[in-house]
Amino acid sequence: MENDLIEKLIGSFMILPGVGYKTAQRYAYHVLSCDKEGVDNLAHTILEAKSSIGLCSVCGGFCQREVCSICSTRSSRLLCVVKDPKDISVMERVKGLNCLYHVLHGCISPLDNKGPEDIRLKELLQRVNSGDFDEVLVATNPDIEGEATAMYISRLLKPFAVKVTRLAQGISMGSDMEYADEVTLSRAVEARREI
Numbered sequence: 001m002e003n004d005l006i007e008k009l010i011g012s013f014m015i016l017p018g019v020g021y022k023t024a025q026r027y028a029y030h031v032l033s034c035d036k037e038g039v040d041n042l043a044h045t046i047l048e049a050k051s052s053i054g055l056c057s058v059c060g061g062f063c064q065r066e067v068c069s070i071c072s073t074r075s076s077r078l079l080c081v082v083k084d085p086k087d088i089s090v091m092e093r094v095k096g097l098n099c100l101y102h103v104l105h106g107c108i109s110p111l112d113n114k115g116p117e118d119i120r121l122k123e124l125l126q127r128v129n130s131g132d133f134d135e136v137l138v139a140t141n142p143d144i145e146g147e148a149t150a151m152y153i154s155r156l157l158k159p160f161a162v163k164v165t166r167l168a169q170g171i172s173m174g175s176d177m178e179y180a181d182e183v184t185l186s187r188a189v190e191a192r193r194e195i
Contacts, residue, residue, distance in 0.1 A: 079135070081153065083107050084106075119149070138167075169191065170184060
């Protein structure tokens with residue numbers, strides 16, 4: 001009986017992205033080793049976050065109000081399109097980037113039966129059609145789904161008087177050129193800038 005409950009706890013941790021059996025097992029045993037107050041606090045925080053945090057009615061990011069603090073306080077002619085709400089916090093780390101966001105909640109992925117109608121493209125068109133933006137920066141991942149989605153958005157926005165850009169890709173800071181693959185080097189050369 002105890003082992004069944006431990007396995008159930010391990011299984012609960014395995015729903016988290018990137019958590020396999022061994023990591024979930026460590027989490028489960030750690031939780032079981034914690035005092036009751038710590039576990040109660042963890043459980044309460046998870047439940048409170050799940051019930052209190054929703055999606056911003058403008059950008060689609062996570063927030064506790066109808067409109068997030070970025071959408072309600074920031075003014076910008078640059079709209080940054082991202083795949084997931086967590087990508088907003090990644091882009092916010094870029095110094096000097098003053099933009100508003102639009103979260104797609106996924107990318108076009110035929111293998112996962114996810115087409116253009118399954119992500120927030122209609123809302124993107126409505127925002128761009130308002131005429132409030134000069135540029136749309138598509139900041140989806142540089143993988144097949146992200147590239148396909150970026151190209152689709154680019155074609156979709158052609159009729160609008162807006163510049164569509166893509167994040168430049170290349171060699172990471174601090175890495176050695178010898179470990180860069182051909183595609184990465186090609187993109188780094190294509191996205192080169194004058195110094």
